[in-house]
Amino acid sequence: MTPFDSFRLTPIGYIKKEEDKAYLEVLPQYAPALLGLEGFTHLWVLCWFHENDRPAARAVLQVHPRRDLANPLTGVFACRAPERPNPLGLTACRILKITGNLLEVAGLDARDGSPIVDLKPYIPQGDSIPEAATPEWLKRPRPSGKD
Amino acid sequence: MTPFDSFRLTPIGYIKKEEDKAYLEVLPQYAPALLGLEGFTHLWVLCWFHENDRPAARAVLQVHPRRDLANPLTGVFACRAPERPNPLGLTACRILKITGNLLEVAGLDARDGSPIVDLKPYIPQGDSIPEAATPEWLKRPRPSGKD
Numbered sequence: 001m002t003p004f005d006s007f008r009l010t011p012i013g014y015i016k017k018e019e020d021k022a023y024l025e026v027l028p029q030y031a032p033a034l035l036g037l038e039g040f041t042h043l044w045v046l047c048w049f050h051e052n053d054r055p056a057a058r059a060v061l062q063v064h065p066r067r068d069l070a071n072p073l074t075g076v077f078a079c080r081a082p083e084r085p086n087p088l089g090l091t092a093c094r095i096l097k098i099t100g101n102l103l104e105v106a107g108l109d110a111r112d113g114s115p116i117v118d119l120k121p122y123i124p125q126g127d128s129i130p131e132a133a134t135p136e137w138l139k140r141p142r143p144s145g146k147d
Numbered sequence: 148m149t150p151f152d153s154f155r156l157t158p159i160g161y162i163k164k165e166e167d168k169a170y171l172e173v174l175p176q177y178a179p180a181l182l183g184l185e186g187f188t189h190l191w192v193l194c195w196f197h198e199n200d201r202p203a204a205r206a207v208l209q210v211h212p213r214r215d216l217a218n219p220l221t222g223v224f225a226c227r228a229p230e231r232p233n234p235l236g237l238t239a240c241r242i243l244k245i246t247g248n249l250l251e252v253a254g255l256d257a258r259d260g261s262p263i264v265d266l267k268p269y270i271p272q273g274d275s276i277p278e279a280a281t282p283e284w285l286k287r288p289r290p291s292g293k294d
Contacts, residue, residue: 005262007156007195009233012224026224030232033208035222039282046193046235048154061180075182077159077173077266085177086156086264088193090237092276109273115152117233119224122279126256129239130277132269135186 011115013101015047015108022093024103024116031101033119042122043095043105047114049087057083071137089114092122158262160248162194162255169240171250171263178248180266189241189269190252194261196234204230218284236261239269 012033013026024045026034037043052058060083065071076084093105159180160173171192173181184190199205207230212218223231240252 009154033222033224036225042279075180077180078183088265118235124279128275128277130275132189132271
């Protein structure tokens with residue numbers, strides 16, 4: 001166990017957005033990994049913020065969330081900013097339709113072309129915590145940007 | 148955009164379990180990234196299933212969840228098995244105490260010594276989906292193993 005390890009991720013698919021529709025295009029060789037997903041209504045998408053996979057963005061440790069200076073300076077582990085040491089994105093979405101290796105989804109907060117590195121079913125028993133509390137800045141109106 | 152890309156992750160800390168307590172030990176150089184986390188009650192931990200970072204385990208695309216043959220053969224993107232193309236683990240936990248770069252947490256489903264690759268605050272507005280439906284096998288009693 002050394003802090004100098006490094007791990008390798010490979011894309012298992014890509015985000016595809018067309019007009020008002022959003023798709024997860026799973027690479028054909030991973031299609032067998034989707035077996036049984038039709039029994040779930042929701043899905044976690046772990047994607048790679050490829051535009052932030054640069055040394056400068058990966059060195060950022062604190063930001064003003066949503067690039068709004070009115071929000072307090074916040075550690076990147078205390079917000080969902082794409083600038084972070086490992087630029088992983090996590091977003092839940094609803095499964096609309098599964099056609100082979102193509103998933104149509106709703107509510108996906110990720111950019112067109114982003115590599116997907118993992119998909120996991122949403123299991124409310126462990127994943128849903130409606131009572132979780134958040135700080136005041138998250139209750140402010142959200143500008144057009146995202147984090 | 149090519150399917151042959153590969154991305155590099157570095158550990159930002161390690162899971163530490165002691166008797167009945169669980170800790171996230173963030174590497175000191177990342178401690179500034181925790182600023183503001185005290186405003187949240189819950190946290191996502193993204194860890195690396197390091198014991199499954201082997202070509203054979205990363206080639207597994209279907210399993211019987213929880214290693215229980217009574218559960219249907221299921222794609223790894225439709226369950227939370229540690230055997231998967233990118234062995235990322237995702238688990239929500241409750242923040243009990245933050246002391247510098249050491250976080251005491253509760254409800255963490257991860258093994259002692261696992262590398263942590265990201266921490267994200269739990270934001271119920273997007274993360275909590277109590278109505279999400281799951282298949283029948285998830286309603287069966289869970290044996291001692293995990294997936």
